[in-house]
Amino acid sequence: MNCEICGAFEENLLKTEVEGAVMNLCKSCSKYGKVIGESDPGYKSFSIHGESEKQLKENYIQAIKDAAEQKGLSINELADRIKCSPKDLEKIVKGQIMPNNEISVKLERFLGISLYEMDYVSDANFKTHVEKLSFGDIVDIKRTKK
């Protein structure tokens, strides 16, 4: 697991309470807060970075429908333009399945919309970000993501 502040990899992180937020931190970062124990093995680390962590917007379905409507396209026509199966696209706009990466990229490009949360940042960006942020800012990011 990686420390949630500095990103250092450590086998066992310390569960640390920092200003009310519980974070998994390495030894040197745990001094910023109160250590409450070892991190749970099954604890899914909080993350705002990484390709697989991209968060679809809550209203992405509506965004797709609105944008298609603006272009005067039905779902079938839209599927045809972006070369995906109309059945799949129908399921996506009904919320039955999530658009996979390929389809969502095509939708974003074709419709000129963004289906993902804007605060998505790549891993590299996140790290440079961390260097610029004060410690308090990082705790705030964690809080707002809850």
Ligand SMILES: [Zn+2]
């Ligand atoms: Zn650390």
